[in-house]
Amino acid sequence: MKTINTYFLTLVLAFSTFLGFSQKQPNIVLLFADDISARELPIYGSTVWSPPTGGTTSDPKYKAVTPVLDKIAEEGCFVKTAWASTVCGPSRAMMMTGRYAHLHKWWHNKDKGKAPNGKGSWNLYDSSPHSIAHVAKAGGYATFWAGKTQMNIEGFPFDEGCFTPGEGSYNKAIHTTDFRLETRKIDGKKVIYNADTNKPIHKKSYVQSGWYWKPHVQLMNHPDAKEKFVWWPNDKKSKKTFGLDTFGPDVELEFTFDFIERKVKENKPFFVYHTSHLGHDAWDFLHPSTKGKWPGTPKINWDGKKYKRTTPKVTGDNGVYNDYGTITENGIHTHINYLDYQVWQYLNKFKELGIENNTIFIFCADNGTSGYGKSSPISQKGTHVPLIIYAPGMNLTKKGAQDALANMADLIPTIADLGGVEIPDSYEMNGESLIPFLTTDKPKHREWVYGYHKETTMIRGDLVMKDGNNVWYNVSTYPEDLINFPKIKDWSKVSEAHRKERDELKKVVPRFDQHATAHDAPKGGYGKVAPLVKK
Template sequence: MKATHLKIIGCTLLIAMLACRSGRQQSASERPNIIILFADDMGYSDLGCMGSEIRTPNLDQLAREGVLMTHFYTTSRCCPSRASLMTGQYAHRVGMGHMNYDWELPSYRGFLTNGAVTIPEVLQTAGYRTLMTGKWHIGDERPNWPIDRGFQRFYGIPAGGGVYFWPPVGLERPVYLDDRQIEPEAGWYSTDAFTTQAIEFIKVAKKEEKPFFLYTAYIAPHFPLQAWPEDIARYAGKYDAGYDAIRRARYEKQQKLGVLPPNLELSPADFGDWAAVEDPAFEARRMEVYAAMVDRLDQNVGRLMAALEAEGLAENTIVFFLSDNGGCPNGLNNTPEADLGSPTSFVAYGKAWANVSNTPYRLYKAMEQEGGLLTPLIARWPAGIRQPGRITHEPAHIIDFMATCLDLAGADYPQSVGDDPVLPPVGRSFLPQLRGEEADDKRPLFWEHEGNQAVRQGPWKLVKRHRKAWELYNLDEDPTELNDLSGQYPEKQRALLSAYEAWARDNGVRDWPVPH
């Protein structure tokens, strides 16, 4: 098959799939609209409902009116997470084993490859209007853009993130409407603009009387730290107490909220004494701007929900919210203190604040410990979730989104497209978990990124950093991965390692660094 990658949109090859659907296909009036809101580099504890001091009333309300999943696994990096979300596959299997670079190896192409079918490609054949705004980052060039991979409408950035105010500083990130490059107007801020266009897309979909699938992939709160002055002002002085005080306050709030069990041990701090920080005002300011970016993200979730209410769509729309990975330890600082947060700012919040963001877990983005992998998942659907306000600690994985969306839409996964086979799905629907059913999930789950590796099955997790020894944890007893049991359970370690090695072979995982 040539590198057109199953370009299914409008393709007559898929029309036949409509006739092959099972009897579980629902009528258009019954099928919910589906919205996935995706944050970028947001840490585990950065929402109010997860223990944060950051003002997130709209997302907190979604959690109260829906379900909060505290153990939703992503991959540990943005491109692989986006690939797994869109396809229901492990990222290596569909060409996204690393980032958006083409190393001309099957698992490292930097775009979705042959055999991958996306959620919008399948839902479009089921009569859904398919819409996207935001950051794509799983295929920078045509024919690998959202409009080539199932989205009928697209507004945003095909390449990576790092864009808030316009024009971006030091980055080439053109903005497109469908396939046409546009020039943002004065006052453009990506978080606001992505929401505004999403609302416009929803209004058109309603007029067409079709259910819709909307994927809005925000760039926030990924660095560089840039926010509106009025949002930053809301957090003036909020972080003057320093890393440890904020982290401990979040940990205590998490326990009170039921996000953590009362006996969970907080992982050791990965920062020094605040009193020894060379420039505490600058460090506090970093977190003030980061908080402002999360705050603005929450404001836009509120705008989107208000639009659904105004259009009469809120009752039968399921809204998901999650992040692509844990907090980022990047310590980038290319901006004078006076400019921090401005349109010219190019600063990250650094490892210490990322440790706070990932409370109570260890380590960060790009690593396979829980701090790099876990995100809260919020799901709100008044017509379908009958016991709102529940918190579930059962694990699920980002590869499960494909099966879940098809379950919601009553659509069937294709076995082939014309003469071309489609990779069989590896995820499973977590819709039963959202409805309060217990998950009897004994499958192993796998991760690899830049030589960092992990496998989890049941409560057992085997994990390692690149070029370091494997460590074994019982997450039921030790959720923060503090007590390595590798010397005590050699048979368990061998079994998990064997499963990981088989998965790595099947998915084309290469030793890091990958030769190219």
């Protein structure tokens, strides 16, 4: 059985007892943002970031301002080199399973291995029965999933959820909102229409439901609902307030806080898996002719101590709207600023409920920024994401910037350690718990990090990196833009340590590089697996 970090568990037990908590493990909130490269956050020190139309800029007016994330990154810690996969689906598969594509078979958004019966793609909870939800439940946590799903969710045992957009809302007329792009057949050809304007769109986009303004929201197992899944708004109060000025990220946070409050009253530890859409580009239904990729958010202002949010006001219909100056300009920087505001709300909620010293907050993202790194196998453009860990009640031995390697697959083993769960040795888990690194004098977390993009693989150590195009780089120091590492064209011109690490990484890759040889699920799956055990 995998060894539980007894040092950490002893610490948590002693700490909880000191504060009068009867629960034996800390609460966990994992905020998994969407399509945000590490370079977009000021703490990573990049000299470039993304403008509203995508690409790269050094214009300070498009640089995010994140006083709260900066503060928790310094008081907690942040990992300088954290990797995901290059695009949403495979990255979420990595996060949800703690495994790489050679096991879960999600090689890319449109390249997924077939299920054992040869019909359809393999569900993650079937390929990997010890998922993030299963591990949290085994640890005794009440569980909540908020935001984006992008997968079949039926087999994940989350207790409750608030999904934006709700499951099944693509290309369907949900009664609560017409903010939707849908395909229609016109003269035998498929054409994408804006359901709000009832007109075809004239720029490149894809079928989608609105997850920002006037969003498609679905609740799962809400205590006031009679059915497992219900569309929101679903009562007189919510129906009265729902409208053009309803912002999806606000709705999901409101239901998340309701869940947290109930669990605190029940003296029940909770795990929140918050997969925000913020950071993801989308069709701007309030400004359908805009050239920007990221719809604006409610305006916020930081006065040095606290945030003030401007209440949005929007009127109009059929694609012609007035927001009266209550909504920001387009741009990913506004999304990151709003995430900072939401992190501030989280911290205030923890303090209000008296759980700030028994709650661990983790901030990360699923892949590189759209229009820059998303779906790119070049260098670490697609894989390099932020990772911040804030645990004020935990005796962290690591503070501030950590020149370490980490992977999104590491979160499940970390949650297992926090919940006192043993993952059987017979069950392959590609992630490694961060707890020993965070709480002891262990100098390194991982020897290498790995990523994947369709049939290509990426791997990086402390000194060298191979990207998806089989180009090798010297990564012993970070460039100012976090990406333009010097290419290694002559191995005789780097150190013996570089060459030695290259040889070690070459030995690792074949274990995972199975796109050509084991693309689909094996017949019969992986068979019976040993159960999780709660210590």
